[in-house]
Amino acid sequence: MFEDKSQELTPISKLGEFGLIKHLTENFPIINESTETSVGDDAAIINPGNKRVVVSTDVLAEGVHFNLGYVPLKHLGYKAVVVNLSDIAAMNATPTQILVSLAVSNRFPVEALEELYAGIQTACNRYKVDLVGGDTTSSNTGLVMSITAIGLENEENIVKRSTAKPNDLLVVTGDLGGAYMGLQILEREHAVYLANPNMQPEMEGFDYILERQLKPEARTDVKEILKGLEIHPTSMIDISDGLASEILHLSDQSKVGFRLYEEKIPMDNLTISTADELNLNPVMTALSGGEDYELLFTISPEDFEKIRNHPDFTIIGHAVDHSEGNYMVARGSNQLVALTAQGWNAFLSNQDND
């Protein structure tokens, strides 16, 4: 898991800026018909056909979003792509192209960037998206990655955050809180390693939550599943910052309130047991942990029967009038707990490190 320092490494300056980009991107094949030209011109050319273009961007900074002490670069490249594709999936659209920008310190050898791009390429293959552009430059310290994802979709399929209605059902894919608990394990074992580099990290038995943190997947499959069920969501968002925060976004944009049922929140047993072990409230990891990259959406109450027993989906609540606010109904009681956006905040979390 930690860097192999035995091989001879190539300084970036040996290739220069153009040579580096060419070297890193030359093995990326073009998969999509919509990609007319890719890397190598001033801009890529995309043929959208008669579709709408959906486009989103995310930036990941070393020391804020990732710690290279325990995140392998290949996983980082994969995850950086997934995070962006998740935004396209959250529009109920199909991702087709990405652009990758890097600002990277000279302390990274070419081999490190090859690892990063191997992860990017694995994600491109897995999700059938083309790398069509990017920029690579030096930075004074650390690594900052910015990825822009593009999707193409027929207008009628696209789902926004702003179109939920009162009485709509609130649905979530997969399970929540795992990525956050995986991070807690990684940080615990990294602290042990820093204190004593001869200690082996104890990662055994935590596979599922470690994978949720290190190699999350974007739910680009959900669009087809819903289509098969003849369900068109009334609003949709992805869970990057925690369930509570995302519910508040849907509320704010759709002008509805929500009731979330604590007992309905889907969580893996390992997430719950690890939270217990670390004296954390499992439900809080789902509400505020973030990085699960599952989809949260609303559907018309008429679609209830189509989805109620589907293994990919859990109905966790419903929309109410905007004036009724956003509350979680506590397990085993009718007590209402106000939902607050205690989601992961890069600026606040970074304060602790200064």
Add this chain to the structure above:
Amino acid sequence: MFEDKSQELTPISKLGEFGLIKHLTENFPIINESTETSVGDDAAIINPGNKRVVVSTDVLAEGVHFNLGYVPLKHLGYKAVVVNLSDIAAMNATPTQILVSLAVSNRFPVEALEELYAGIQTACNRYKVDLVGGDTTSSNTGLVMSITAIGLENEENIVKRSTAKPNDLLVVTGDLGGAYMGLQILEREHAVYLANPNMQPEMEGFDYILERQLKPEARTDVKEILKGLEIHPTSMIDISDGLASEILHLSDQSKVGFRLYEEKIPMDNLTISTADELNLNPVMTALSGGEDYELLFTISPEDFEKIRNHPDFTIIGHAVDHSEGNYMVARGSNQLVALTAQGWNAFLSNQDND
């Protein structure tokens, strides 16, 4: 030109990540019909009509691409947008949308980012493009900006780097080397200021080259001018890294060679006199200085009469067979000087600072 430290400043953490994005982007109006939804959802939605989408991204890092000791944040925001729009103009396409990602240290107060976004907004207004997305996060040190620019254009108008033919004429817009000389003056005066903060910088008389460095413009006007002249360029690129480097790109992608005539290279008198004053070779500033953001393109020899006396354009050479290589014909002789890519290289230039 240097920061006013007298006012009370707001830490970014006071607004948080969502609050900050909302605060910085809420005053951006939507100008283009193609922008269906903008900031506020998982992704923006763009209606390309029947046009192709051209898309490009650039990253700018503090200490590498800019020095906040002498670059005002408003100018930086403006220039960061221009640099990206220039890539779209270099496809002979019309820019329509941008996305802006920032990684920024907590040492920047909200007011500094407001300045930066004021510059971004000025550029959006000037070039009629919409800010449709972005991401803002903290970084451990410094400021890294990544901008993605999108343009929409009819397929038949788009011009690539790869389609020049032997005998085509090589044409450039505006004049070259000014941005680089502006940078030399800024660095000279900044060094004086650092040595003695009571010294006033001597910027008088250098207005044109300072503006070329601090507030460059993208040649989005060229497309319409060429259309009016009934000229369709056979290949095109923008000059971000210096004339020599860009000629080599056209050569490489089009599989042609070039002859560049030294005496034809358009340079402003102030660029030449400042280069002389600083003991620099003026032609080298055009060949290798970079950041001029003029357009370099080829046209069919049949279009010679249409362009020869046009004030916006200078014919500086012509394409030859690929096997004949890329050479500059020296002034006052027929001596051939090989063109080499000594353009500005972020990785090499940064080595000096480490």
